[in-house]
Amino acid sequence: MLKGPLKLAAALAIFHLICTTSTQGEPTLSSPQEMDTGPTEVSIICREKGTGKPLKRVRITTGQSSVFSDAKGVLKLRIDTNTPSTLSLRKSGYKPFELSTQGLKSRDIYLVPDIVPNLVVVRSKKNKSISKSTVSVAEAKAVAPRGDPLQVTTFLPGVKASSFNPRLVVRGSAPEDSKYYIDGIEVPFMYHTIGNISVIPGDLIREVDFYAGGFSSQYGDATGGIVEVATKGTQIERDFTQITVNMPIFSGFYSQGKLAKGETYSISGRRSYLEQVLPKIIEDATVIPSFYDSHFSYNLQRESGESRFLLLSASDALTLKFPGSDFSDASGTTSFNIYTYFGTLGYTHTQNIGGRSTITAVPQVRYTRVRNIFADNYVKIKGYDTKLPLSWTKRIGKDKFTLGVEKMLNTATVNVLAPKSEPDNPFFDFEEAEVEETSVDYTSAGLAGWSEYEWNLQPFRFIPGIRIQQTQDVRDGPSIDPRFLVTYTWNKDTTLKASVGSYSQNPQPQELDDNFGNPKLTHEKYMHYIAAWQQNWGNGWDTDLQVFQKNGEQVIRSNALTNYANSGSARTQGMEILVRKQDQGKWFGWLSYALSTAEDRKSAIDPWFPSQYDQTHNINLVGNYRWSKQWSTGGRINYHTGDRYTPVSDRVYNAGLNKYQPRVRTEDRYQDTLPDFHQLDLFTTYEQLFDFSKLIYQFGIEYIAFNRPAYGVQYNYDYREKNYIQGIPPIPYVQITGEF
């Protein structure tokens, strides 16, 4: 399995040898200087060292006059090359370059980039959504391990990410309550199971929008959060190819370029090999993850609009092994195998139709395959999800009106061989349960319509919206979700926002199953209430304070008679604060803190209990410091209250099965918490610049902690002693990226 990475490493080594034939670190002349006589016309092409990109507006001063390079980086001079003098080339963001005129001939010069602030926007005041966080890719890359910009969503307030769960927990919502989009194309998950590595390469990403709640009517069937990624599309500025070797996690390549005017492409592929390395490092490794992903995009820009074509596939596998009594092998070890694959084909088209109107269509189809194997039992799912969102946007003065429709068709085949679950019986034992083999074909169709009006009445902005969605299998009729946002711009530095909205979510497919679920389930309904204060304090400092309340009704809970019922309620409330230092020099960073409580109850007559996803405190300290243009150090510290679990209060020995069976009390539901979680990710990056290429070295460690983080509780055979299921140990890694 290491052949692939070794080949890449060899290619990288050859690439390095080629690159090192040119001078490093200092501005260079591309050819030796020669002597000449008399005034001569000299043409100099100014380029950026490391990329070879032509630089416009490079100023050269000769005596009292200055000349600037054109869009192709060309500077034309008429100078006496026999008289010794010095020319100074200057451009903001690059180190000055001194050039001797003696013997000067036409040639290329390469300016070394200097430290310049990244232009970053987090929670822009122009955001029309209340809990939207927009993070520039440059900033996200600088603070995320391995330069993976999508990881930044896990650094924001109210977000909890698990190393082995590819989906996010947002403001106490279950992972399946949030949605993920790439250019409007929905994907089932955005992160791999290991280290929250994103499923698309960082260089493909232009912008990451994260909504922790109170999101637009455009988004439906979600009650948690939204992650929306915008790719570069036709904004790809230059051609380059990257080869990345990360030891010990993965290797991959990425290539982007222009095919013709207004036409761009990108392609990538990655494969992990941690599954080969981990068992060699850790004896009795209990968690063994692996993944791969690939993509191809083609983008076309015309005066009348833009088209994007995206083909994306990602796969994750996870093997779990632990001492167990259920279906254990001869050594007393129980194992799970989880495999997930999806392939998405999507087309995003935006058409200007005149009259300040645009139409956007995003037809998409996704194939998903899931295979979970537990001893002799399995759950296998194959299915297609097809969506056609269509929206019309019209600008009316300063205002904007949007009307959208969305057609959905989902088909799936589910094969299950498993003990029939008794979700309401806490003493359910797999070995004693009746095993059922089921094969079900699902077909579900839905239609949604939504509308939003952005009414700018300075200093106020009002955005009322509504979303109506009808899903074939959900029998309580269409969900109707009105949403409303108001912002008040006090002055140029102060903005106040408030939002209230209804959010509905369909039952999960397995919850509607005739055998394992309840086909009579209806929508879950949530109300989001949010108030926010955004303040710019000057000198690059700003803050964003939010308080929120999220109430859920008709929440689906297990039921002894019907498997599931819409009997539950949920409520989450809390506050979040983001204190941010903008990048104005050598460093930037932010501190995010969330204080919240999440509770739920089985029915209206039952008491409230902490939710499985309750997390009282969550703190992230994120930053990056640039020692020089080539050297930088970044990282983050994360601390959060430990995850909740239900403790075992008693046990009995089942003499027929030769195992102890746990007993839990109803009143103990999610009453205990794991040890508080703390983690430090730290890395240093060095860029070695060549004329037309560069090598980027990143050295770092993830999961640094004085105690390995606990992800769950594991009891001994008689439930008298408990142990924490711990994550992988700190992973030191070296990542080398060759870009040419």
Add this chain to the structure above:
Amino acid sequence: MQHIFFFFITFMTGWIYSCSEEVNPFERITDLRPLGIVADQPIVASATTVNLEIVVALPIGQNIDSIAQYDDPEANPSLKLSPELSSTEGTYEEFGPLKIYTHTAQVAIPTLGATTLAQFGGVVRLSYGFLIVSAGKTEKVIGEIRYLADSSTLAAWSSPRVTIEEATGEADGNESKKLVGTLDQSNDERTKISWYVSSGRIKNRQAPETTWTEADAGLQTVILAAYAVDSRFFTYTVVTREI
């Protein structure tokens, strides 16, 4: 120099972490441990009295303080039974550092009507339990008897038997010892095997053929038990080995 220092700190910090502690393994008996319940008729088809023998292992210096009937309020089976202990005292038999305690009981099985049998799909699970206390440790042990609607299948069920063959090779505290168990059963059902030892570890505690490691020097106890999952027959054998 500044950067080199930073790399050093980065990498060194990464190796500071603690590993989880190993818990006492299932197969090692160091305290009161129920092994199973032998029922002379774990499957019945009419009213009868079933003789039970509760089998418990415990260290040689430890005794059973009390044993009583236990009614598990959370038990899932169809109906509950109330066994009666035969006497107040059980029987001890010593095997090296462990001893086996057995205590007999009887449980009366009532006649179940056709309606009840039909309600539970022709197989009714009758549960019972015992509460055993020794040296401050309490064990709640539950068992089941299966009541079948069709008596013609009764003869098909019989108890398996287990034996431990002579171990091959010498062993001491640092060497492993091969253990070979045999399971003799006529029923076509899943039967779980389980090894127990007074010290050391069993590599594959649920396999007939396995390896015993890290045992203490001196006379040690080895137990092999079998649990028939459908019929609920239970059997065991105990041997001692000099290490």
